[in-house]
Amino acid sequence: MTNSMSKAVEVLKSFNPFVEEIDDREIKISLSNDKVISALDVLKSIGFSHLSLITCVDWIDDNQFELVYILFNWEDGGKILVSTRIDRSNPKFITVKELWPVARFYEREIHEFFGIEFEGNDDMRPLFLELWDEKPPMRKDFDPSKYSKEKFPDRKYEKDVIKEAKIFRGEING
Amino acid sequence: MKERTMWEQIADSLRSRSLWMLHYCTGCGAMELPPTMTARFDMERFGVAPMATPRQADIMLITGYLNTKTLRRVIYTYEQMADPKYVIGFGSCTINGGIYFDSYSTINRLDYYIPVDVYIAGCMPRPEAILEAFNYLMEKIRKGEADGWKRYKENYEWYKQNQIRSLGEVYVHDEFHE
Amino acid sequence: MGEVKLFFGPNHPGMHGNFSVHMYVEGDVVKRARPLPGFLHRGFEKLMERRYWLSNLALIPRICVPEPDINEACYAMGIEKIAKLDVPERAQWIRMIVLELARMANHLSAIGGVGGPIGLYTASHWGTADRDRILDIFEALTGARVYHMYIIPGGVRKNMTPQIEEMIWKVMDYIESRLDDYENLIFKNRILHSRLKGRLILTREQALEMGVTGVGIRATGVEYDIRKVDPYLFYDKVEFEVPTATDADAFSRVYLKFKELSQSIRIIRQALEKMPQSDKVNVPISKGSALRHVVPKGMAYAHIESARGEFGFFVVSDGKNKPYRVAVRGASYPQGLYGIEKYLPGTRIEDVALWLATMDVCAPEIDR
Numbered sequence A: 001m002t003n004s005m006s007k008a009v010e011v012l013k014s015f016n017p018f019v020e021e022i023d024d025r026e027i028k029i030s031l032s033n034d035k036v037i038s039a040l041d042v043l044k045s046i047g048f049s050h051l052s053l054i055t056c057v058d059w060i061d062d063n064q065f066e067l068v069y070i071l072f073n074w075e076d077g078g079k080i081l082v083s084t085r086i087d088r089s090n091p092k093f094i095t096v097k098e099l100w101p102v103a104r105f106y107e108r109e110i111h112e113f114f115g116i117e118f119e120g121n122d123d124m125r126p127l128f129l130e131l132w133d134e135k136p137p138m139r140k141d142f143d144p145s146k147y148s149k150e151k152f153p154d155r156k157y158e159k160d161v162i163k164e165a166k167i168f169r170g171e172i173n174g
Numbered sequence B: 001m002k003e004r005t006m007w008e009q010i011a012d013s014l015r016s017r018s019l020w021m022l023h024y025c026t027g028c029g030a031m032e033l034p035p036t037m038t039a040r041f042d043m044e045r046f047g048v049a050p051m052a053t054p055r056q057a058d059i060m061l062i063t064g065y066l067n068t069k070t071l072r073r074v075i076y077t078y079e080q081m082a083d084p085k086y087v088i089g090f091g092s093c094t095i096n097g098g099i100y101f102d103s104y105s106t107i108n109r110l111d112y113y114i115p116v117d118v119y120i121a122g123c124m125p126r127p128e129a130i131l132e133a134f135n136y137l138m139e140k141i142r143k144g145e146a147d148g149w150k151r152y153k154e155n156y157e158w159y160k161q162n163q164i165r166s167l168g169e170v171y172v173h174d175e176f177h178e
Numbered sequence C: 001m002g003e004v005k006l007f008f009g010p011n012h013p014g015m016h017g018n019f020s021v022h023m024y025v026e027g028d029v030v031k032r033a034r035p036l037p038g039f040l041h042r043g044f045e046k047l048m049e050r051r052y053w054l055s056n057l058a059l060i061p062r063i064c065v066p067e068p069d070i071n072e073a074c075y076a077m078g079i080e081k082i083a084k085l086d087v088p089e090r091a092q093w094i095r096m097i098v099l100e101l102a103r104m105a106n107h108l109s110a111i112g113g114v115g116g117p118i119g120l121y122t123a124s125h126w127g128t129a130d131r132d133r134i135l136d137i138f139e140a141l142t143g144a145r146v147y148h149m150y151i152i153p154g155g156v157r158k159n160m161t162p163q164i165e166e167m168i169w170k171v172m173d174y175i176e177s178r179l180d181d182y183e184n185l186i187f188k189n190r191i192l193h194s195r196l197k198g199r200l201i202l203t204r205e206q207a208l209e210m211g212v213t214g215v216g217i218r219a220t221g222v223e224y225d226i227r228k229v230d231p232y233l234f235y236d237k238v239e240f241e242v243p244t245a246t247d248a249d250a251f252s253r254v255y256l257k258f259k260e261l262s263q264s265i266r267i268i269r270q271a272l273e274k275m276p277q278s279d280k281v282n283v284p285i286s287k288g289s290a291l292r293h294v295v296p297k298g299m300a301y302a303h304i305e306s307a308r309g310e311f312g313f314f315v316v317s318d319g320k321n322k323p324y325r326v327a328v329r330g331a332s333y334p335q336g337l338y339g340i341e342k343y344l345p346g347t348r349i350e351d352v353a354l355w356l357a358t359m360d361v362c363a364p365e366i367d368r
Helices: A003-015 A036-045 A103-115 A146-153 A161-169 B006-016 B028-037 B069-079 B090-098 B127-143 B148-154 B156-167 C044-049 C069-083 C089-118 C121-142 C161-184 C188-195 C204-210 C250-274 C333-343 C347-356 C364-366
Strands: A016-021 A027-028 A050-059 A064-072 A079-087 A092-094 A117-120 B021-022 B046-051 B059-062 B085-091 B119-122 C004-010 C018-025 C029-036 C298-306 C307-319 C325-329
Touching: A003 A027, A003 A036, A003 C250, A016 C298, A027 C298, A036 A079, A050 A103, A050 C298, A050 C307, A050 C325, A064 C298, A064 C307, A079 A103, A079 C298, A103 A117, A103 C333, A117 B006, A117 B085, B006 B127, B021 B127, B028 B059, B028 B127, B028 C121, B059 B069, B069 B156, B085 B090, B085 B127, B085 B148, B090 B119, B119 B127, B148 B156, C004 C347, C018 C347, C029 C333, C029 C347, C044 C325, C069 C089, C069 C298, C069 C307, C089 C161, C089 C250, C089 C298, C089 C347, C121 C161, C188 C250, C188 C347, C204 C333, C250 C347, C333 C347, C333 C364
Parallel strands: A027 A079, A092 A117, B021 B046, B021 B059, B059 B085, B085 B119
Antiparallel strands: A016 A027, A050 A064, A064 A079, C004 C018, C018 C029, C298 C307, C307 C325
16 A cells, blocks of 8 residues: 555544555545545545546445545555445435536436436536437446347348357257 | 430549548548548549538548437438438448447448448458448449439438437437527 | 537547537637537447456457557456456566557657648648558557457467567667657647647646646646556556646647657667567466456456546456446546536637647547
């Protein structure tokens, strides 16, 4: 761990975090979701001022979304992954656009692809998709293959290559 | 196919020697266009030059995958181009979806939405393949076989129906100036 | 005079890639601007969850077109972090050479890309022609000009032969001999000076607030380079400088790219000298058939300094043979979305294309 990272762990003690070491310059800090914003504020003030990415993981088996804020320290190269879990059935969280203005766009993207609402971020218009008519596409229960088959016609080939390969391998009889 | 008159034959032969391509990078295949345009491969020796506006362009290059958002603009652009107009589909993405066959936002075959005259296989097509495609298209135009624009007029309802099936709505909304 | 609506792109010769900016202008001055990405959205992050760890290799180079190798490198480094793999030393050096060659190719095409909007076509022709020499190396090394799929998790796909090493030496000598011509003909050109000097200034505070990385921040005098701050591969074992400028304008950003070319040549030469001879250039991720490889549970974020700034992959594995989630941090995300909305108002119409060219806004990596 770099100096700044051990300092960060020290400072965040009162938030009772769960710290995992991924690499000698990368740690993951899991927090309960009411403490994340103040923890991010603290981390920003002690040098982790660069927000690399806000992203989301859909843990469908636990019925939870995991929000991950990746912070980077330009002074000694420490990376901190601040992670929190929120309820999947009514996904809501608080925006960090006051800390990092660019977060507005990351949150907009997460809203579009996972359907999470960010309180305080009022600009939630779709960014990448146009006239989207299904559930948010990055959720695990969305099947892109089925959607593609329904909407976009395939080219039909006269030769079924996969079938021929199966016959060649002796898996089915031709 | 109808027999062409002598004037049409002459016009086709002249047309094939001066093709202006629309400068629109719809996908990643456009990365091989700068080498094709500049000194090393130099497509201008075949009479092919880039053109900024669709109204003065002859060829439209669909350089790779098309997602639904781009397809709306492509249809707009294609309908703005003046006859005769030709379409070249770059790479396997326009042929059968290529590597994005199961993507929720890219189409799988281009000739369902607009007529295509020449396809180039590969991902991504090399500059040599692009030049070969231009040559092949010129040959087709000279023979009067590149009739995609006529097919679009004749089967307009069929194309529109496919477009609406995949896109829902072809109209491009003005999102900023609501 | 009232405000006029103006659409810039996606179909516009000054536009780099498939991207759109909607603006309101008053006279020549932009009053409000809004980026409109998504024309290249292919749903990469979803598709990657549906393919095996190694079959994703065919997909990921297509995220960023001008510099595809950074995707493979980030993805591979992310997996290696989770699986705690020891990559053979020679493979690490080869990766470094490939990444620096890719940076050079991107910088050359970026110098060419700046030439287009300002009407200095010499820059476009020269940049593209010299980039082709590097693409020839890639073709010899990997078999493809643009998408290489060369860096794989656990090493590189094939060993670098002595003939290719010799070819790289030659091309490096050639490009180095061209640098003086570039300096004299392009960077001392009055067209370039009058169009770029003092335009599109992005101060240090603005850049830091926005999270801009790469030449955007280095043009403000800060030596922020991930190769130095958070060294990956063997960047701590080679000597190189991080060029900086203090003007923070469009000219210094383009000029820094040009300066980085000679540093890349320096790194490649050192790497070729220090590279040990060995036949082993890759290790498998796990035992068994290549398509059934599994990666242990965990998550990691791997980032590298691409030609445009910090480029990163966030990889999550749940211990199965497919990734659970992969998220991509595009290097041009801040300047391409937030930057256009915040800092384009107040500039002139002709500078919009320059913002996209000098800040290296790469549409495919924003959209994914």
